[in-house]
Amino acid sequence: xxxxxxxAEHLWQKRHTPEARQLFRYTMVSxxxxxxxxxxxxxxxxxxxLWEEVGSTVFxxxxxxxxxxxxxxxxxxxxxxxxRVMHEVVPFWVMAALGIAVSIGGAAIAHHVGVANHLSHxxxxxxxxxxxxxxxxxxxxxxxxxxxxxxxxxPIAELDDLVEAA
Numbered sequence: 504x505x506x507x508x509x510x511a512e513h514l515w516q517k518r519h520t521p522e523a524r525q526l527f528r529y530t531m532v533s534x535x536x537x538x539x540x541x542x543x544x545x546x547x548x549x550x551x552x553l554w555e556e557v558g559s560t561v562f563x564x565x566x567x568x569x570x571x572x573x574x575x576x577x578x579x580x581x582x583x584x585x586x587r588v589m590h591e592v593v594p595f596w597v598m599a600a601l602g603i604a605v606s607i608g609g610a611a612i613a614h615h616v617g618v619a620n621h622l623s624h625x626x627x628x629x630x631x632x633x634x635x636x637x638x639x640x641x642x643x644x645x646x647x648x649x650x651x652x653x654x655x656x657x658p659i660a661e662l663d664d665l666v667e668a669a
Contacts, residue, residue, distance in 0.1 A: 525579060529647050532574040537639045540567035544635055549628035556617075556631045560610035561603055563635065568599040575650055594653045602642045609634030 517523050540563045548559035572595050576582045586592050613634040617627040 525651075526647070528579040529575070529650075532571060532579055533639065533643055535574065536567040536571035537636060539570060540564050540635060540639070541632060543567065544632060545628065548631055549624070552624075556610040556614040556627070557607055560606050560631065560635055564599070564603045564606050564638075568596070568603075571599075572596075580650065591653055594649065598642070598646050598649055602638060602646070605641050606635055606638035609638045 514523070518527075543566045544559055544563035547553045547562055548556060553559065554562065572592075575595075576586065576591065582591070610631055613627070613630045616622070617630055622630065
């Protein structure tokens with residue numbers, strides 16, 4: 504616990520560094536894309552019953568990936584102009600597909616739990632939304648490291664190195 508408090512204090516002290524601003528922006532893009540996915544999933548599964556858990560989850564995450572790409576590219580990593588297909592677009596969508604695969608697993612588990620426990624649609628919707636948010640959390644740090652490499656702004660150091668630097 505003390506180590507976490509020390510790390511948090513170091514992060515707070517370094518909050519004005521370029522790396523901290525980048526991490527904050529990446530976090531905000533994650534919050535935005537998670538929110539988009541959450542709202543779309545709530546609407547297509549919870550309200551309109553368009554598809555089952557898995558189909559709704561895939562749709563919601565694909566929709567959320569579009570603003571995520573553009574916000575990450577321009578706001579987080581400061582890239583503008585045409586996207587480089589093989590160096591930016593393809594790796595981004597490969598990572599998005601991996602995240603969607605994890606969210607499919609979460610949706611399938613949510614479906615199984617809902618059926619096994621005879622959950623109401625409202626309870627099932629809450630469970631699917633929770634599974635989707637947890638899927639986003641699984642890839643958060645990994646995607647940051649990979650996107651930083653894709654958009655080649657600067658080499659990212661380990662968190663402790665960032666905290667101790669500058």
